[in-house]
Amino acid sequence: MEILLRAHEITKRFPGVLALDRVSFELRAGEIHALVGENGAGKSTLVNIFAGSFRPDSGTIELEGRPVQIRSPHHAHELGIRAVFQQLSLVPALTVAENIFLGRELTAPGLLRKAPMAAQTLAQLGLFDAGVLPTARVRDLTVPQRYLVEIAKATLERPKVLILDEPTASLTDRETNVLFQLVRELRTQGVGIIWITHRLEELYEIADRVTVMRDGRHVATLPVGETSTDRLITLMTGRQYEQIYPTLQPVPATASVVLEMRDIETAHGLRRVSFTLRSGEILGVGGLIGSGKHLLGRALVGLEPITGGELRLAGKLLDTERLSPQTMLQRGVMFFPADRRAEGLLTNRSVLENMTLAALERFERAGVLLDKRKERHTVEDFIRRLAIVPPHPLVRVRNLSGGNQQKVALARGLIRDTRIFVMEEPTQGIDVGAKIAIYQLLHDLAQQGAAILFITSDMLELLHVCHRVVVMFQGELVATIPHEDVSEERLLQYYFGHRREEGGQSSVDAA
Amino acid sequence: MLREVTATRVAAFGRFGRLRSVIDQLGLLPVLLIVLLVFFSIASPNFFTRANLSTILTQALFLIIVSVAQTLVLLTGGFDLSMGSSIALVSIIVGLQLLDHADSPTTGLLVATLVAIAVATGIGALNGLFVSLFRVPPFIVTLAMMTAVSGLALHVSRGVPIFGLPGYFSSTLYTGKIFGVPVPWVVTALVLLIMYVVLHWTRFGRYWYAIGSNAEAARLSGIAVRFYLFLAYTIAGVLVGITGLLLTARVGSGEPTLGASFPLESIAAAVLGGVSIRGGEGNLFGAALGAVFLVMLRNGMNIIGVSSYTQMIITGGLLVLAVIIDNWVHRER
Numbered sequence A: 001m002e003i004l005l006r007a008h009e010i011t012k013r014f015p016g017v018l019a020l021d022r023v024s025f026e027l028r029a030g031e032i033h034a035l036v037g038e039n040g041a042g043k044s045t046l047v048n049i050f051a052g053s054f055r056p057d058s059g060t061i062e063l064e065g066r067p068v069q070i071r072s073p074h075h076a077h078e079l080g081i082r083a084v085f086q087q088l089s090l091v092p093a094l095t096v097a098e099n100i101f102l103g104r105e106l107t108a109p110g111l112l113r114k115a116p117m118a119a120q121t122l123a124q125l126g127l128f129d130a131g132v133l134p135t136a137r138v139r140d141l142t143v144p145q146r147y148l149v150e151i152a153k154a155t156l157e158r159p160k161v162l163i164l165d166e167p168t169a170s171l172t173d174r175e176t177n178v179l180f181q182l183v184r185e186l187r188t189q190g191v192g193i194i195w196i197t198h199r200l201e202e203l204y205e206i207a208d209r210v211t212v213m214r215d216g217r218h219v220a221t222l223p224v225g226e227t228s229t230d231r232l233i234t235l236m237t238g239r240q241y242e243q244i245y246p247t248l249q250p251v252p253a254t255a256s257v258v259l260e261m262r263d264i265e266t267a268h269g270l271r272r273v274s275f276t277l278r279s280g281e282i283l284g285v286g287g288l289i290g291s292g293k294h295l296l297g298r299a300l301v302g303l304e305p306i307t308g309g310e311l312r313l314a315g316k317l318l319d320t321e322r323l324s325p326q327t328m329l330q331r332g333v334m335f336f337p338a339d340r341r342a343e344g345l346l347t348n349r350s351v352l353e354n355m356t357l358a359a360l361e362r363f364e365r366a367g368v369l370l371d372k373r374k375e376r377h378t379v380e381d382f383i384r385r386l387a388i389v390p391p392h393p394l395v396r397v398r399n400l401s402g403g404n405q406q407k408v409a410l411a412r413g414l415i416r417d418t419r420i421f422v423m424e425e426p427t428q429g430i431d432v433g434a435k436i437a438i439y440q441l442l443h444d445l446a447q448q449g450a451a452i453l454f455i456t457s458d459m460l461e462l463l464h465v466c467h468r469v470v471v472m473f474q475g476e477l478v479a480t481i482p483h484e485d486v487s488e489e490r491l492l493q494y495y496f497g498h499r500r501e502e503g504g505q506s507s508v509d510a511a
Numbered sequence B: 001m002l003r004e005v006t007a008t009r010v011a012a013f014g015r016f017g018r019l020r021s022v023i024d025q026l027g028l029l030p031v032l033l034i035v036l037l038v039f040f041s042i043a044s045p046n047f048f049t050r051a052n053l054s055t056i057l058t059q060a061l062f063l064i065i066v067s068v069a070q071t072l073v074l075l076t077g078g079f080d081l082s083m084g085s086s087i088a089l090v091s092i093i094v095g096l097q098l099l100d101h102a103d104s105p106t107t108g109l110l111v112a113t114l115v116a117i118a119v120a121t122g123i124g125a126l127n128g129l130f131v132s133l134f135r136v137p138p139f140i141v142t143l144a145m146m147t148a149v150s151g152l153a154l155h156v157s158r159g160v161p162i163f164g165l166p167g168y169f170s171s172t173l174y175t176g177k178i179f180g181v182p183v184p185w186v187v188t189a190l191v192l193l194i195m196y197v198v199l200h201w202t203r204f205g206r207y208w209y210a211i212g213s214n215a216e217a218a219r220l221s222g223i224a225v226r227f228y229l230f231l232a233y234t235i236a237g238v239l240v241g242i243t244g245l246l247l248t249a250r251v252g253s254g255e256p257t258l259g260a261s262f263p264l265e266s267i268a269a270a271v272l273g274g275v276s277i278r279g280g281e282g283n284l285f286g287a288a289l290g291a292v293f294l295v296m297l298r299n300g301m302n303i304i305g306v307s308s309y310t311q312m313i314i315t316g317g318l319l320v321l322a323v324i325i326d327n328w329v330h331r332e333r
């Protein structure tokens, strides 16, 4: 097959950090080439160079056999290189359609041809099923929905090279499958696709070859058929892991109910949702994009106005009209938003300031001055436990890789004394090793009596990490499944709207 | 460890990384300050003298306090244009009060101080209220406040200065000394110290930085964003009141147009000193240094005979330049 893009001995040095150390990489036309590695391995840096956002310090790039210097993102577009990054680049105030055609308004004749095509792409991606219209404003969409719009935008021009930086991080199986189809179609048209992911299991379905990076270096490039997940993990981390998911300890029968929702409704979305959460329990929430699984968490902390139903915390009825993240925090409920950059992180402040922001009272001496030593110790402890690189409290969050930023956001909630965690996609973008640490941490928390609402689009997490799983479908909670009974087929059935059966109903009552 | 941080910071800056990173940390200011010193010393023998340097610093004190106040508001992502007219109103009301207490220094000073702080704090609180509770953009709120308060000051004073203030006022608050140090110096030092502690050693400071950096993240971390916004404008008001009082003592009369140039100069000082106009970044010592820089520039230009109109042009140009540099240093990659 023809070599589309070839990078030879690319080095990118940020003084102090050698992000890429003589990395060579090649992409064939009509190939899906996966790029994997731990957080901070240099994946995003490499593709940023292809996309024109960074300039390499040394090394050469050839596109279709000709040497090129990719000068800017705009130049990359002209060369036919398109990228979708971890940080989305949509304009929130514009509509879906406007965003897709942003920068192309001038080509009026082309536009007429493309409008139906865009609509088709979006429909293919399941965006319209999820209730999103081309006229919807992007700011009203959930994070995964925005991602779909972004992908639609990037694929519209049929680029030569398509770069997807962790495209499936917040997608569930259905959307992932649709994306697979779309990408395969592009492959048959000769597009070369770079696919960065931390979900190793999806490689076998989608990728042709996989390149492993570690510490800014190229470790191996293999045909997917010749590897296994275990081998990849070893290549990525230099270590072997016995067990990814910790053994679930049962929730004690005597554990009290800490949170109860009864017939909760919201203005746009949730319909008569009821469930309970017990102390020591990890309750998974699954469902397709637009199923309301994210609304559930947001409603709980007052970010989605609740229009009906009852919410009880430790048996006490709350005034649902006056919920706010702040009052919920005071009651020990911490929310982890999925859109870390927009809602979670102070990108121009240090790791330390980000981590302790929600728990500063803990570090006050005599209630006034901050005990900076104690603060620093705590932060260093979390940096170590979550393997954040570079391991320094004073680095600005803006300079961390995507996965490491994610870990910082997570640590903030863990440092604060919290009884109920409401987590939207907590392991999104995090590498295997750190995921293992986080699962363990969540289990320890649960063992100590914390309750965790674990909203995730990763089915494996629902299968392995949660004591019970509830499934959302079109704003309704359609099933509650205890850990013993969860299976992929079962989850998928409910994802696509099968109503509760025996198992589901009875476990609701049992809870 | 410091070197490590520097290194990763440098990494964020891409082209001209080193230069941008150094500016990011120290500000362009120390360099500019030295350039200025050298330039004026060569240009005029009257510049680099003990007496003149001490004049510069004494003049700078007032701008320093206002710049610290401005920094506080800038950190939260806002700014305050009403500080100048607030100083004018303080000056008029202090003047009127002093006339009523011409013969009793203790009462007079007490009343003047209380009134000065009360008036300016009230204005700051009002700004804070509109910005936080009603979510009116700081630009609109403080511009409107500037106009209204300035009108009020002119109205109350009928547009003329209030002369004949009792002599004890200036001799206590301007030339008076505490342990041999002039009162304005002591006050400025205290303001810097207290505000430093508040900004860097208490949660208040952390919250202000957080709000300016990402208000939504701050809210989701349980910070009462509106309250802290309100507080920032109010505390800035307190500092403005103090400045109004000291400045009135210095000029010796109640002036209805006192401090008109402060809003712009304080923003320029802060931004030159590395405080980001977009909030969440910078510190008060940079701002204080920026104030010294501006005053030194004015002083030097006076000495070498630059006309005051030209000076205005230069100050305006400098503000734009400072913002451009701020953009360059703090731009997201």
Ligand SMILES: Nc1ncnc2c1ncn2[C@@H]1O[C@H](COP(=O)(O)OP(=O)(O)OP(=O)(O)O)[C@@H](O)[C@H]1O
Residues within 6 Å of the ligand: A014, A017, A018, A019, A037, A038, A039, A040, A041, A042, A043, A044, A045, A046, A389, A390, A398, A399, A400, A401, A402, A403, A404, A429, A431, B008, B009, B011, B012, B013, B333
């Ligand atoms: N702008 C920057 N300034 C300083 N360091 C940076 C910058 N961007 C990346 N780095 C550093 O370069 C290294 C590689 O980062 P990169 O974003 O490429 O990682 P990644 O493989 O994409 O990780 P992740 O899976 O977490 O997204 C990291 O150590 C990171 O801290």
Ligand SMILES: [Mg+2]
Residues within 6 Å of the ligand: A043, A044, A045, A086, A165, A401, A402, A403
């Ligand atoms: Mg990355």
